[in-house]
Amino acid sequence: MGMLDGKVAIVTGAGHGIGRGHALELAKHGAKVVVNDLGGSVKGEGEGRDADLTVDIIKERGGDAVGNYADVSDETASDEMIAQAVEAFGRLDILVNNAGIVRDGSIFNMSVDDFDAVIKVHLRGTWLPCKHAATHWRQLNKSTGEKVGGRIINTVSGAGLTGNFGQSNYAPAKAAIASLTQTLSLELYKMGVTVNAVGPAAATRITATMPNAPAVIEPDEVPEDEWNRMDPAVSSPLVAWLASDESSLVTGQVIRAVAENIILMKSWADGPTINNGGKRWDATKLGQQLATDVFHTRAPGLRY
Template sequence: MGLLDGRVAIVTGAGHGIGRGHALELAKEGATVLVNDLGTSLKGEGQGRDADLTVNLIRERGGTAEANYEDVADFEGAGRMVAQAVDSFGRLDILVNNAGIARDATIWGMGESDWDSVIRVHLKGTFAPTHHAVSHWRALSKAGQDVSTGRIVNTTSGAGLVGNFGQANYTAAKAGIAAFTMTVSLEVFSMGVTCNAIGPAGATRMAASIPGAGIEAREPDEFEEWDPMDPSLSSPVVAWLASDKAAHVTGQVIRAVKDEIVLMQPWSNGPTIRKAGRRWEAKELTALMNADVFGSRAPGLRY
């Protein structure tokens, strides 16, 4: 008995890396998987049939899977992807938005296409599949069908939650995905559908591209024993979130890195000063901000 027997899942960007780990894990737990991958380079260039690699691995292990080669940030293509899952397997329960690219540069060296392409693949590439999956569930729900097996798991990143030098495009997209997750969780709540985000990690080509990190890119199926760099270490959290066991968990951001699972706290109010219904004068703020808001903390120096 798997946690996901009878469920149908889409995992985007699942030809390699972290997405491949999720697809293998969901299949191991009994789900049928539509393995999406456009087959691009790390920078988002080119196309290929990389989804087939993961489909073959799932089939070799006795699971059921099919490939999909759409660009997740193509609105119509994302619609075709959702339709393929429903047409091929008769239903859709789980959407894991994982596909991503990186074009790291400092803000002064970041060109317009670096910004546009990273925001497009991560942010629109999360919006478009989610829009089509939720529209599908909403139509069924309106027709009286129970869709409370519906699960969305998005992919943010530690860097997106605290910032990271040289990744303004990527971190803006990943922070956006965390906010998107919270909003969508509210909108799908009444159908019993959940929407959460994970912050994964692992020695993928994306991690290996970080200058000076000394990381060698490896696929999750190349690890035979526990290893802190295994890109599939967050996959059990994804499978759990996708199951009945996590029906009560929604709107959450959970990082799963190495041997830790960390519930991230959302933005919350910090030290506050108030001036009884009157406007602040800029000149009076220096003393007040330093003493009562920042206290001993030096603003801007967080590390």
């Protein structure tokens, strides 16, 4: 008996890398999978049938899957992707938003197109499938009067949580996905839908664009009994658990899965606070107190 028997999942960007790892893992635990992938380059140029590569592996391993070739940031195509899951397999339980591209460069060298394209695929390409899945689940919830128990798992990155040189498009897109996750967790929990985000780390086409990067690994190339800390499937067991009924009380969380570590991220939290006793602050005096009580640097300048 698999942990996800009877469940139907969509995994976006599952033709390669981490998404392929998630799709194989969900199928291993019994889910039927809609494998989405636009099939373009790592920069988001072109298109192809890369989703079929993952569908074939799932079928070879005895699972059930269908391909979807939508651009997740296209409003109509992402709606049709949700409909395809219901048509092909009769229901939708799990949405894993993983599709992504990179177009790195310092802000001086980054074109407006490179900014827009990355924000579009990551943020709009996560928001739209969330919107269509949530709408589908709400209709179901209204017609049955029962909680639907859906699961959304989004994909963030360390870059979005701490910032990263050369990624002024990608990092804010990923930070926005963390915020989207928290917001949707509040909006959807009443229907029994949880929304969490996973931050992976792996040797994929995306990391291969960075200097001194390890060679690309595809998850099916790593034997089941072999440990490789850069295997794109390293975060997939966490995704499978978050997709299961067992995780029903976990929502709005951002969790990184880096090699053997599972790290619960703390969101923005209040730090040192100063108070002016019900009066407006005087800007000329503020720096002194910020230096001593907040930033703990030498007054009067705030040196880092």
